[in-house]
Amino acid sequence: MNKLRTVFLVVLIGWLVILAGNWPDGRAAGQTIPQRRVNVPYTTSANGGWPKDRAIFWFGQVNPTSNYADVRTVYNDTQLIITLNIFDRQLWYDNTPTAVTLEQWDAVTLYLDLSGNTGSAPQSDSYRFVVQLRQEANAATYQGNGSGWDTAVIPFTPTTGWRGDGVNNGAETRGWSATFKIPYSSLGLAGKPADGTIWGLGLALHDRDDAAGSPIADQIWPETLAGGQPSTWGQLHFGLPTYTPPPAAPAGTTTIRHGLNGAVVEDGHVGGQAVCGDPFNPNFFNGWGDANYAGDEQVNVQNQMDVADWPCFSKFYLTLPLDAVPAGKEIISATLTVYQFGNAGGPGEAEPSVIQALTVAETWSESSITWNNAPLAVQNVARADVDPITNFPGWPGVPITWDVSGAVAEAYAAGEPLRLALYSADSEQHSGKYFTSSDTGNWNANGRPTLEVVWGDPPLLVLPPVQRVEPGQFAEYIISADGLSGPVTLSAPSPSPDLLVSLSPSVITPPQTAVLTLTDTHSAVTTGIWYTVPITATGGGETQTAQARLLVGGSQVFLPL
Template identity: 50%
Template sequence: GDIVFEQAAIFWFGQLSPTSNHTQVRVGYNSSTLWLYVASFDRRLWFDNSPAAASLTEWDAATILLDTGMAAGSAPSTTAYRFVAQLSGDADPDYRAAYRGDGQGWATQALSFAATPGWRGASLNDTTNDRGWVMTFEIPFSTLGLSGPPAAGSEWKLGVLVHDRDEQSGGANADTFWPESTRRDQPASWGTLRFGLPGYVAQTSPVTGQATIRRATQSDGTVPDADVGSTITNQCPGDDFHIWNEWANRNTGDAPDFNIQNQSDIADWPCFARYYVTFPLSSIPAGKRIVSATLTLHQYGNSGDAGQAEPSWIQVLTTNADWQEASVTWNNAPLAWENIGGTWVNPVQSMPQWPGIAWSWDVSYAVANAYASGQPVRLILYEADSAYHSGKYFVSSDTGDWNIEGRPRLDVTWSD
């Protein structure tokens, strides 16, 4: 079947500045193909008019690293693959290269895969400001020696490198990569690609306790939250200096509301926003078993005029790193650790009564893991939308005490 763009898993990496790129990656698969959509926010777009396989990564390009083996080592084995594609005006095969591990390094191979470039801005190969470029990788499972996708729950190693060049003669900038530990020639340093969501096997014992966790008053510090990027008060700015120098470094952690937004048109990345929220689990007694946990947010609006917005599959992810409400930004917010699920959120047709329209996410898996490790549960919400006007507006922890019912809420049940 078709790979649904809006429901692809999403992750991101890299700092945004005039000379460094931020990249977000969507991943999906069907019965025949592994699909990755790499979208890089990039001010200057350069490609080689006379491409050669050995120098593809000296220009704007992306590298996908895969290891289909379950025990990746310190050098690329025969289960490791490297796919490289450079930005260009069309999908010319001269801008692609493929390699396979041989136990010591990489060997060039004629491996079948597609890489389709796209870009948005003034022009390629000039000194005017652009917005960015994308590369869609389609890697047949047959290229990897498989008849189809692995079984649900299978895990591979995955790494992504983005190569950047901002002028014709100045050479390439430093690579950015996901995860941050990635070393191209060391599969053990790459991240994990899991086929299918992790899920959670709920406890069958009777529920013996429950808790509702949310900020009690506007001034207390529990349940910190913040959106980063295109916040409610700074949506879709167009000033070039602002978007490349200031946008990714703004903090609005005390805002009473927040936006979650994304789309496929990379020209509109100044409209993108994701949301961070952390719930303490100290109210759950020690030695319990989590039965269920539900995150509830209240929506009050969306971007675009009535009839323009479409439903959004808003994903929930976890992060393992702490952050501060008063200082978190697009650039310094922690990266996602794992995608755990999502919920379809419909557009608001007219202003609802407060506290807004309630939407819920099952976060039992995340809460159980955080509780077992003695940590708060740190969540991120984002989307992989394609359509314009995809932003959805919600009430934050910092809303006034008149709207306590609208604040982000975590409901947890447990058993002995």
């Protein structure tokens, strides 16, 4: 009986993985704050490759006191690379720092936990790195001891840089950057983590705006972060996410676009618009982060590595309803299309971009969304190459597409709309790309952001599909017919007089399930006997079929799992 139970569990777990689509849930059970994650791309480049290909996320605010950071990350065969570009009006560092005082000036603390974001205290595979502006040689490193942190020698390469009119003198600046290059060998690893590995990740941005050190609260990611509790950190996932659709035949396609069939799509950009925040020049820290551009028919997505140019940066947020997708369906694929009509820079100046789609959990309003109050990303889910337009092809423009199948499947299952942010990790100047928003007039309705969802009916499921018993024993299978409307009539004729078949109940109303029991009547067999039982489900004018397989005797080794 233990062998039978093992077979059942292996098959059941395998099917559950398929049904889940290998897609991480963005919201932890029982929590209102989502589990934040960055999916880190791999590169073969020794120096990390082009910044635009790195994953990006962000946290913080832009105002005279608070700081904001864009975070780019990538990994290769030897190291993990994390770079923060920090918007900061005043830059102050300690000329003679100690490990204890590093975090009292402009500095960044990076937390890593090789076991994931679990546990109430740092363990021996938990690490903490502190880098202060212009004090790379005095960076501090710590390792967990089961209750807190011990200083430790953990070799890594920190670098910092800054942009503005001066440091330690009260002059206005634009900000600074900090990069952590952390070899796997310094963390006790023989090589790069396997694709799909999850580490715990946390970041704290420390700020000082005067010589006296007036108190300023840290900016943290995620917003739950407590440095001594890895369970409050976010996740760093090695590799980009993939989505495997559940077994379902395509049955329909739903197109979602503002104004089409009454759909209401809300979208808007935040940041510098397409004019580099000119209304707030030169005091960008006063007002830029609180600007709202409700009603803009044309939007910008822009970023670059030079933190001096952050007034030009722009993100694009979208909320697309999914209620037009029929209930009870399986999401096979979903594609977001946004139409590009132009780009920043003069002729020959524009650079190619990689624009990333990131999921968002919280609600927001086009009439009030700003850089400072816009939701943080849950995770990066898709990316698209976007080239400059040299010859405009005419309206609606150039279609740019993102595969958002996994994000749509998750939102649909939760009964939520699809909420996304589009942003880039671009490095070059003139990287802005201009798109049409849902506010464009009806003359260009086809140019509005469009979501196309291909869906199918859940198949008739038999779990597990294959079992093995000894002669004279029985096996039970769970039958579900969620792709049909009830009542659903089930039938399962026996293929042999030596096999007893029963269904209980024989009529179900989904999501109710039935139990199929197959009982062998042999007292003994000399060789294994295979039975294949056809199952038919009829409901709502439709019919689905499946089969249950049973091996009597024989060897478990040969089960086609």
